[in-house]
Structure formats: structure tokens, C-alpha cells
Amino acid sequence: MTTPSVSLIGPAAQERTATPRHYLMCPPTHFDVRYAINPWMDPGRPVDRGRALAQWEHLRAVYTGLGHRVSLLDPSPGLPDMVFTANGAVVVGGTAFGARFRNPERTAEEAAHLAWLRGRGLDVHASGTVHEGEGDFAVTSSLILAGTGFRTDQAAHMEAQELFGLPVVGLRLVDPRFYHLDTALAVLDDGRASGRADIAYFPGAFSGAAQQVLARLFPDAVRVAEADALVFGLNAVGDGRNVVLPVQAAGFAALLRDRGYHPIGVDTSELARAGGGPKCCTQEIRTA
Numbered sequence: 001m002t003t004p005s006v007s008l009i010g011p012a013a014q015e016r017t018a019t020p021r022h023y024l025m026c027p028p029t030h031f032d033v034r035y036a037i038n039p040w041m042d043p044g045r046p047v048d049r050g051r052a053l054a055q056w057e058h059l060r061a062v063y064t065g066l067g068h069r070v071s072l073l074d075p076s077p078g079l080p081d082m083v084f085t086a087n088g089a090v091v092v093g094g095t096a097f098g099a100r101f102r103n104p105e106r107t108a109e110e111a112a113h114l115a116w117l118r119g120r121g122l123d124v125h126a127s128g129t130v131h132e133g134e135g136d137f138a139v140t141s142s143l144i145l146a147g148t149g150f151r152t153d154q155a156a157h158m159e160a161q162e163l164f165g166l167p168v169v170g171l172r173l174v175d176p177r178f179y180h181l182d183t184a185l186a187v188l189d190d191g192r193a194s195g196r197a198d199i200a201y202f203p204g205a206f207s208g209a210a211q212q213v214l215a216r217l218f219p220d221a222v223r224v225a226e227a228d229a230l231v232f233g234l235n236a237v238g239d240g241r242n243v244v245l246p247v248q249a250a251g252f253a254a255l256l257r258d259r260g261y262h263p264i265g266v267d268t269s270e271l272a273r274a275g276g277g278p279k280c281c282t283q284e285i286r287t288a
């Protein structure tokens with residue numbers, strides 16, 4: 001007999017509260033798969049840009065329907081991955097840590113992000129080390145979880161800690177299919193209202209030591225099955241109550257419901273052809 005993984009007197013019994021968010025998105029006007037910098041990309045198969053645009057518009061409508069503010073970054077021709085705004089920076093308390101991309105194909109996105117962030121009066125810092133923004137930094141109100149192994153350099157973790165004054169906990173990713181932290185771990189509730197951060201993750205994407213760290217820090221975390229992780233289920237955006245995730249991740253959605261969250265499935269399958277999902281298209285601008 002197996003032990004149920006979710007206790008009804010634990011986090012499942014909590015009332016979940018959404019808090020308003022400000023997101024930065026960029027329409028996939030120039031979306032394409034012209035190069036392969038992750039295992040999901042196949043430049044030999046043409047993308048359906050109209051479909052990608054429709055999926056992206058739907059995602060934006062979901063956020064505005066939830067009462068969140070969405071700002072837009074102007075898409076640039078020649079930058080087919082620009083739709084993935086999460087990778088452009090990490091913004092915490094009005095301070096922005098601009099990305100420095102690992103692959104030259106995405107380097108020109110850095111300046112566009114820095115200009116947008118400066119234009120909003122944020123305290124903007126260009127990075128001295130390679131990091132890919134919220135792709136590898138998952139922010140909670142008490143600490144930041146930071147991925148390394150494929151894209152972001154470990155040195156960037158220390159840079160982020162010095163900049164934000166929050167503990168940065170490094171986590172090693174070991175499976176190239178989960179090349180960014182946000183493909184393998186999602187913040188469901190950052191703890192800003194509840195006082196207690198809640199996350200979900202796929203253990204197999206992490207080194208043994210990183211799995212131990214996560215288990216110590218978040219013993220109640222939702223552990224997601226590989227099948228749900230492989231459809232980018234963990235590339236999810238949580239506001240404390242609502243969790244926007246790929247509609248294909250049905251098992252994960254059921255776990256979320258059991259915990260009192262409100263999962264909202266969206267189809268981002270065309271964008272997944274470049275290796276991204278809802279979270280990749282969404283950078284949070286945290287000014288408070």
C-alpha cells in the first residue's frame with residue numbers, strides 16, 4: 001500500500017490568495033526556430049507563427065483576465081527567441097539584474113531588456129557573468145533558487161545575492177532537456193501574502209545534492225512526474241492562487257487542485273518547439 005503524497009491537514013487545507021502582478025511579455029512577431037541551442041529545437045521543421053501568436057495572445061488574455069498588469073517589449077526582427085522574456089532579467093524590489101546570454105544567438109536581446117527596464121526607472125544592473133534571468137532564478141519572498149549546469153554561471157548566483165540581499169541557493173541541473181531551472185521547478189506561491197513559499201519540481205532534473213537541498217528547504221513541495229515535466233508543466237506561473245501551466249500537464253494540474261490552487265491550462269505547444277512554455281514568455285517586474 002502506498003502512502004498518500006498530499007496531506008489534507010497540511011498545505012491542501014489552506015485558503016489560497018492571489019496577489020496582483022506586473023508581467024513583461026513580447027509578442028512572437030518574429031518567432032522562429034532557426035538554430036538549435038537546446039534539445040527541443042529542430043530548425044528543419046517550419047514553425048506556424050500564426051499559431052504561436054494566437055497561443056501567446058491567449059496567455060496574455062489569461063493574465064489580464066486575472067487582473068494582472070501586462071507590459072510589452074517591442075519585438076525585434078532577427079531575434080526569434082525574444083518572446084521568451086523571462087530570460088532577459090530578474091527584477092526584485094525595483095532592482096533589475098539584466099541577463100547575459102550563454103549563446104551568441106540571443107545576445108542582442110540583452111540591450112532591448114536593459115533599455116526597457118531603464119525606461120521604467122528601475123535600478124538596472126548589467127551582469128558581469130552569464131545568466132539567463134528568470135530562466136534560472138526562481139524568486140520567493142525569503143530566498144532565490146538559482147539553477148546552474150547548462151546556461152547560468154554559478155558566479156551569477158553570488159552577483160544576484162549581492163544585488164538583492166536575499167539568500168541565493170544554487171541548484172545543479174543535470175538533464176539537458178531541463179536546461180533552465182524554470183523547466184524543472186515552479187514557484188506556486190512566493191510567500192508574499194501567505195508568509196510561506198510553496199514550490200513544485202521534478203526531482204530527476206537535479207543533482208542528488210540539489211534534490212537533498214530542495215527536500216530540506218521545501219519538505220512539502222509538490223513533486224511532479226517526469227511525464228508532466230516533459231510537456232513543460234513546470235514552466236508555470238503562480239500568483240499565490242492561480243497557476244497558469246501547459247494544458248497537457250494534466251497530472252500536475254490535479255496535484256495543484258488537491259492543494260487548493262486553481263490551475264489554468266493554456267496551450268503553448270507551438271512555442272514549445274523553441275523549448276519554452278508559459279513561464280518563459282513571462283518576466284515578473286517586482287517593484288515592491
Ligand SMILES: CN(C)C(=N)NCCC[C@H](N)C(=O)O
Nearest residue numbers: 038084135180274275276280
Ligand atoms: C523555459 N525556458 C527554458 C525558458 N525560460 N526559456 C526558453 C528559451 C528558449 C530558447 N530557445 C533558448 O534555448 O534559449
